[in-house]
Amino acid sequence: xxxxxxxxxxxxxxxxxxxxxxxxxxxxxxxxxxxxxxxxxxxxxxxxxxxxxxxxxxxxxxxxxxxxxxxxxxxxxxxxxxxxxxxxxxxxxxxxxxxxxxxxxxxxxx
Amino acid sequence: xxxxxxxxxxxxxxxxxxxxxxxxxxxxxxxxxxxxxxxxxxxxxxxxxxxxxxxxxxxxxxxxxxxxxxxxxxxxxxxxxxxxxxxxxxxxxxxxxxxxxxxxxxxxxxxxxxxxx
Numbered sequence: 405x406x407x408x409x410x411x412x413x414x415x416x417x418x419x420x421x422x423x424x425x426x427x428x429x430x431x432x433x434x435x436x437x438x439x440x441x442x443x444x445x446x447x448x449x450x451x452x453x454x455x456x457x458x459x460x461x462x463x464x465x466x467x468x469x470x471x472x473x474x475x476x477x478x479x480x481x482x483x484x485x486x487x488x489x490x491x492x493x494x495x496x497x498x499x500x501x502x503x504x505x506x507x508x509x510x511x512x513x514x
Numbered sequence: 515x516x517x518x519x520x521x522x523x524x525x526x527x528x529x530x531x532x533x534x535x536x537x538x539x540x541x542x543x544x545x546x547x548x549x550x551x552x553x554x555x556x557x558x559x560x561x562x563x564x565x566x567x568x569x570x571x572x573x574x575x576x577x578x579x580x581x582x583x584x585x586x587x588x589x590x591x592x593x594x595x596x597x598x599x600x601x602x603x604x605x606x607x608x609x610x611x612x613x614x615x616x617x618x619x620x621x622x623x624x625x626x627x628x629x630x631x
Binding site: 435436438440445446447448449450453455493495497500501502504505506507 | 518520545555556557559562564569570602604606610617618619620621622623624625627
């Protein structure tokens with residue numbers, strides 16, 4: 405059974421800092437990995453999707469990498485801003501199902 | 515347009531009520547999903563519809579009854595719910611097909627916040 409782990413559960417950083425969010429998964433037989441953002445009480449916004457054959461994807465200040473063989477992904481956020489404060493979830497897709505990690509709650513202090 | 519629209523945004527119901535949640539998308543996606551999310555927990559998959567047919571039911575109690583009347587619409591009918599069913603219910607959609615499986619982004623709606631009294 406696929407398990408997705410995100411550590412730590414919460415992170416607080418000062419504005420402007422570059423940061424890395426980690427995600428690990430136990431079964432490397434995946435189609436893709438998605439990073440989502442969730443604001444309190446809201447739905448999920450897709451940030452980046454990395455196909456299993458890819459190593460990384462970039463969108464603006466965000467860069468996500470995937471090392472399928474070791475079961476790891478990272479989300480790099482450059483020059484963090486208070487508006488980046490949210491919960492970030494990673495999810496891996498296999499057999500038509502997304503399996504989510506518990507998320508990392510990020511707080512960026514002005 | 516990458517929007518998945520869910521109605522209502524909030525719903526309060528008693529344990530004897532019958533209510534329905536609605537989800538709509540116009541992206542031409544042929545896979546639609548229901549998830550349940552409790553506070554400070556990740557979303558949990560409930561149902562998957564592929565080409566308007568139920569393809570996955572994650573052993574969800576029968577008091578939750580999904581329906582996919584057409585390729586743009588997904589409903590979740592609720593009956594005799596328990597207080598522990600209070601949660602955020604999320605709908606999602608994506609393209610479907612083995613060739614495109616790796617590229618398929620799941621797009622989520624804003625959710626329906628359900629409270630069962």
